[in-house]
Each structure stands twice: as structure tokens, then as C-alpha cells.
Amino acid sequence: MTLIGWAQIALVLGLAIAIAIPLGHYMAAVAGGRVTFLRPVERLLYAAGGIDPARGMSWKGYALAMLATNAAGFVLLYLLLRLQGMLPLNPQGFDGMSPWLAFNTAVSFVTNTNWQAYNGEAAASYLSQMAGLAVQNFLSAATGIALALAVTRAFVAGGVKELGNFWADLVRMTLYVLLPLAIVLGLAFVALGMPQTLASYVQATTLEGVTQTIPLGPAAFQIAIKHLGTNGGGFFGVNSLHPFEGPDAIATSLQIIAQAIIPFGLALTFGRMVGDVRQGRALLAVMLIFVVAATAIIYSAEAGGNPLHIAAGVDALQGNMEGKDIRFGQALVALFTATTTGASCGAVNAMFDSFMPLGGVVPMFLIHLGEVLPGGVGSGLYGMLVFALLSVFVAGLMVGRTPEYLGKKIQAREMKLAMLAVLVLPAVILGFASLSMVLPFAVSSLANAGPHGLSEMLYAYTSAAGNNGSAFGGLTADTPWLNTTLGISMLLGRFAYVVPVLAIAGSLALKPRAPESAGTFPTHGPLFVGLMAGVILILGGLQYMPSIALSPLAEHFSMLAGKTF
Amino acid sequence: MNTLFRPALTLVLLLTLLLGVAAPLAMTGVAQVVFPSQAGGSLIERNGQVIGSALIGQNFAEPRYFHPRPSATTEPDPENEGSTRAAPYNAASSAASQQGPTSAALLEAIRTRVAEAGLTPVPADAVTASGSGLDPHISPENAARQIPRVATARGIPEERVRALLAQYIEGRELGLLGEPHVNVLRLNLALDDLR
Numbered sequence: 001m002t003l004i005g006w007a008q009i010a011l012v013l014g015l016a017i018a019i020a021i022p023l024g025h026y027m028a029a030v031a032g033g034r035v036t037f038l039r040p041v042e043r044l045l046y047a048a049g050g051i052d053p054a055r056g057m058s059w060k061g062y063a064l065a066m067l068a069t070n071a072a073g074f075v076l077l078y079l080l081l082r083l084q085g086m087l088p089l090n091p092q093g094f095d096g097m098s099p100w101l102a103f104n105t106a107v108s109f110v111t112n113t114n115w116q117a118y119n120g121e122a123a124a125s126y127l128s129q130m131a132g133l134a135v136q137n138f139l140s141a142a143t144g145i146a147l148a149l150a151v152t153r154a155f156v157a158g159g160v161k162e163l164g165n166f167w168a169d170l171v172r173m174t175l176y177v178l179l180p181l182a183i184v185l186g187l188a189f190v191a192l193g194m195p196q197t198l199a200s201y202v203q204a205t206t207l208e209g210v211t212q213t214i215p216l217g218p219a220a221f222q223i224a225i226k227h228l229g230t231n232g233g234g235f236f237g238v239n240s241l242h243p244f245e246g247p248d249a250i251a252t253s254l255q256i257i258a259q260a261i262i263p264f265g266l267a268l269t270f271g272r273m274v275g276d277v278r279q280g281r282a283l284l285a286v287m288l289i290f291v292v293a294a295t296a297i298i299y300s301a302e303a304g305g306n307p308l309h310i311a312a313g314v315d316a317l318q319g320n321m322e323g324k325d326i327r328f329g330q331a332l333v334a335l336f337t338a339t340t341t342g343a344s345c346g347a348v349n350a351m352f353d354s355f356m357p358l359g360g361v362v363p364m365f366l367i368h369l370g371e372v373l374p375g376g377v378g379s380g381l382y383g384m385l386v387f388a389l390l391s392v393f394v395a396g397l398m399v400g401r402t403p404e405y406l407g408k409k410i411q412a413r414e415m416k417l418a419m420l421a422v423l424v425l426p427a428v429i430l431g432f433a434s435l436s437m438v439l440p441f442a443v444s445s446l447a448n449a450g451p452h453g454l455s456e457m458l459y460a461y462t463s464a465a466g467n468n469g470s471a472f473g474g475l476t477a478d479t480p481w482l483n484t485t486l487g488i489s490m491l492l493g494r495f496a497y498v499v500p501v502l503a504i505a506g507s508l509a510l511k512p513r514a515p516e517s518a519g520t521f522p523t524h525g526p527l528f529v530g531l532m533a534g535v536i537l538i539l540g541g542l543q544y545m546p547s548i549a550l551s552p553l554a555e556h557f558s559m560l561a562g563k564t565f
Numbered sequence: 566m567n568t569l570f571r572p573a574l575t576l577v578l579l580l581t582l583l584l585g586v587a588a589p590l591a592m593t594g595v596a597q598v599v600f601p602s603q604a605g606g607s608l609i610e611r612n613g614q615v616i617g618s619a620l621i622g623q624n625f626a627e628p629r630y631f632h633p634r635p636s637a638t639t640e641p642d643p644e645n646e647g648s649t650r651a652a653p654y655n656a657a658s659s660a661a662s663q664q665g666p667t668s669a670a671l672l673e674a675i676r677t678r679v680a681e682a683g684l685t686p687v688p689a690d691a692v693t694a695s696g697s698g699l700d701p702h703i704s705p706e707n708a709a710r711q712i713p714r715v716a717t718a719r720g721i722p723e724e725r726v727r728a729l730l731a732q733y734i735e736g737r738e739l740g741l742l743g744e745p746h747v748n749v750l751r752l753n754l755a756l757d758d759l760r
Contacts, residue, residue, distance in 0.1 A: 049575035068573035122658045131585030138584045167572050193620050196596035196604045204615040206623045213657040214618050216606050221592040238659040241696040243620040249743025306666050312676050313685035321689040323661045326702040329744035351696045353663040452665035474663030564669035
């Protein structure tokens, strides 16, 4: 670790927070329908769909509208991927994807996971990328934000049945937040060297006379929304490591900022909407504690280098460089990794599979903690609110009072639903990963032997269920078993989580908002921040300790003992 | 049902037209006008022929050129259907080794590369495969170690090569971000232009 490395981290993270503050307030205005500069477009969409944006929806109505929109998006994307061979804008003549792969990919992009079992430049047509994958990048992100707004509204007032209008939330977040940011960022990305063209791949003849095929495409715009929407699905196979997807350290820094600003900002949007900005700041503080701690651990592990390689004559100065490109440096790799897995983005600017054991365990553990630090756009905030409820419940147990959050009494029904949501992740991750480790045809997908192989499998289901999308990429994921079970994991991780959360919101919205009294446990001070961080670590993380001990930790100690596999 | 699926389908279709067709096409149009070179892939041409992209590394094996980092990209094996064979810097399919820190195969590969590199310790980037398989850069230390070989192969004094390399070391972006690096293709093009 170097001082200049820490300066890079401080600058980029500081910029992300500086942008998130005004953005959070702006998103609160958008959510309230107070931003109107694209009113004609908005009206046209509502009219065509027969939508009355002022009509409120109950939690069930909101959930159904969300599921219907996502189902429509899934069908359209599945068809595009299957039929891309017959459709236009396919200069490389790629065939349609197999049913397994198309199912996995469509689920992956609709659930904001963006796990990639395919290699972009070798399997997806320009039309599939532009009109299929990129559109879902927008819509799944807007869906997440809409859900977070619905949950937020449950705390705004008392005795209401309605959580807002899903379609109006979706349209407004797309038109006023995601699209303008993506246009600005997309143009910046082109200037930095990302292609944005419909021309077919170029055949170059290298200085040594070899033919090299250079892939191109309408990449920059899609990459912009991929980060802003914390989607993470790369235009190219190796994601933001590809020189066209991460051309330099400025581009990688902008990507870090882009994937953090909306999740950070939404915490502040929450504070503003419930009329107490301190509440939003407390949530943001919890997020930042984990992002900084995770960055420090990754940075230290990766910059230290691999002792086995150093003993073989490799200079320790650059740290562990396997699976990394030169231009980003270890500091920005560490911050990128912490934000991409903390934020449920899943883009990568280094290969996690080749990380040091203690570097690789951090991204996995951040997803285990529930994808809330800061979490995906929207999903991060509603996940955080579940943990906030759990925290006040734990605090309530300790002092023997009925727990309250923002004046809303937290009772048995809410706690049962919260536990249901929180248990989805471990059940899916540990269930499918252990099943796969005893199935020979699943184990044959592993690229590495020993404890590292277990890490690869565990990471795959962790990433899918957490809707992250990053990978220990050695795993051969394009098989019927993995495509199908990972697809199911993504669906459960998204929808089996959010439906109970919406039910909590519906139940809380009905309750009166009690005024603060002398007995109220404040949920904005350092005490609550510390308590909540502890609850996330213990309730979110403890159940994974045995599997983590068998994979990255076992590998770490094997490595120190000089053992290879 | 009509109140549920009509809005859902209409929104998905209309937003697909807006976000998936109109917006990217407009972006492409603007990008082609404002940043034509970058939007087209930062291609480098010599005598009307494309010789590569400034951003995409290419393989150099001849002693008269600076060599890039090891690359783990592959291509389909024509003799053995369904399997692949090593093809460094195959830009048609970016890939990393995906070998873990306790991989015996990786340790073996690194030992072989260190032995070929000579004097230890060897800069890490010279003996590890990049993440993209297309890393266009090497570290300044890695480049400096290659000066004697390049100079001998070209029959020119080491000092000239060293001076040229010094011009091609790119510092951190904005003086702060990333790490110093050398673009191998640009440096080798400049070497060819020396005479």
C-alpha cells in the first residue's frame, strides 16, 4: 500500500459522496413528481399504456405491476437473444443463444444481476446488446429504485394504504435520473476511448504480420448505464478490464463513482422523504464504514503480493498482478471491487478468481451481507431498511420496549416477514452450492482444485442470489445445470426477497406515526450506526462462516504453508 | 388483467424504442462526429492499412520489439473440435487465466517465465497474465529490462533505445490516478521509425 494509492481512493470516494448529496435530494424531487422537464414524453407513455400516474397502489398492486413489467421485459429479452441470428444489426452473424443460455441471460439482466455465462464480443449481436441487454439495464435499475421509493413511503405518514404508482415511479426514474446521467457519462466514456459505433469488427495486420480481429460496437452508452444502474453486465467478455471497456484510470474512477452515486444518494433521498435528513445520513454512514474497511482489506491483500510467487523470484513491488491489467493500479482495483460487490453492481476491473485468498473473500462476504453496503440501486436501500428494522428489534429486546423505527411500531408480523426475506439468501446460496459440490457434472465446471474450487462454486451462487453478477470467472457456467440453477437463484434473490419487503411496507404504511418521546431510541446517532453495523455483520454474515472457513480461509493457510493444488 | 399487462407491455415496448434504439443511435451519431477516432476503436493505420488499436495489446515475439505481458487468450482448436488452444492477444475473445493463488499450474508457469526472464527479482507484470489478455501496457521497469535485447537485435546503441523509452513512459492520469505504464504498440512503432 502506498500513500498515493490511498490518495486515489480518498479522491474517488470523496467525489462519489459529493455527487450523491445533491443527487439524493434531486431524486426525492423526482419521486414526488416535482421534476417535469420531459412532461410531454411522460404523458405520451402514460396515455399509450392507459396509466393514471396519480392513482396510488396498495403493496399488492405495486408488487403485481412490478412483476408484470419484469415478466414482459423477460419475454422480450429472451426472444431477442434466441432470435438474434435472424434479426438485423448482427454484423458478425452470431447465432441465436441456446435455450439454457438465453433463459439464464434474460433472467440475469431482468433481475439486475447481470451474471454473464456468455462472452459479449463472441456471442451477442449489436441489437441484442443495445435493444435487449442495455434496455434491461435501465428498466431493472428503475424497478429497484421504484421499489425503494415504495418502501420509503411506508414511513412518510401514518394510516395510508397506498405506496405510490409503480409505473409513474419507473418512468420518472428512467427519464429524469438514469437517462440524462447515462448520456453525459456515455459521451465522457467515448472521449476516453470506448467505442460507440455500428461498424463491424476490424481486421488488423499487426507489426509482426499476424491478423488480429478487433471487436467494436455501440459500447460506451451501454457501459454508462451498466454502472449507473449497478447492473454490471459487460459489453465485452472481461468486463471493465477490457481496454475498450476500461481504457484508463480515469475511466475506471468514473465507473466507481457511477456505480456508487445512486445507492449512496438513495439513502439521502430516504432521509429527505421521511422528513429527517439525519436518518438518511446514518444509513449512508453504515454503508461507508463497510466500503472503506473492505477496500482496505482488499488493497492490503493484493498489494502485498503472492508469497509463493515472490519466493519463485517475482518482485513484490507491484503486488499480485495475475488477472490484473497495469493501467488501474492496486488501489483503484481495491476500491472498484469493494464498491462493485458492496453495491450489487458486479462489473470487475480485475479477475477475482486470481485474487489472493483474503482479497477474494471480501467481495464474496460483502454479497453475503445482503448487498446493502451500499447495495444495488434501490435494492440497497430497501435491504438496508430491513436491517434497520432488525436493529431496532434487537435494541428493543435489550431494553424491553416495543421497537419503533421512525415512529412506526415494529411488531411480530413485520419481524416474521423481515426474517423470511433475510433467510432467502443463505437458503439459496448454501443450498445450491452444497448440492452442486456433490454433483459430478457440476463439479466438472470448476477451473481450480482444492479449497479454491469450493470458492468458485460458492461465489457463483452467492453472486447470483445476491443479484451481483461478478464471478470467480474460471467456472464454466454455460452448462444446462448451472444456467438453470443460477437463473433460479437470481429470481429468488430478487423477487422472493422484495415481495415480503413490500408486504412489510404495506403493513407499516397503515400504522400511525407516533411522535418522538423521551423513550424513543434515536436512529440517527453513532450508537445506532454502530449497532446496525453489528447487526449486519452478525445476522447477515455469521451463517456463512463455516463455508468461508473451508474455502478462502483454508486456501490462505494452505498458501502460507507453501501448498499448491 | 388488462389493467396490468397493457401498461406493462406498452411501457416495455415504448421504452425499448427510446432507450434501446433512439438513444444509442443518437449517441452513436454524436460520438462519430465529436470523437470519431475513439468511437471507432482508436485504430492506428499505416499506409492505409489498419495495424491495430492503440488500446488493444498485440503479441510481439521478435527480439527487436518490446514484448508485452503474458496473455491467456485462446482460440478454437481446428484439430480438436470443442477444445481451445493458446492464442495470445486474440482480441476476438478476451480472457484471463483465472488461475487462483494456490494453483500449481500457475506457479509452474511463473517459474518458467522467471527462468526465461533472467536476473531476479522480475517485475510482476512480466511474468503474470493480464486480466483482459489484451493489456496494451507494460510497467516501466519491465520495459527497461528489455532495452539490451532490443538494442542488440537492432544493432543500435542502448542509449538511443533508453531515450526513446523515456519519451513513451506515461505517468499517472492527472498526476494521481493509476500507475505509470508504457504502451507497447506505440513504443514499437516509434522504434521502427527510428531509422
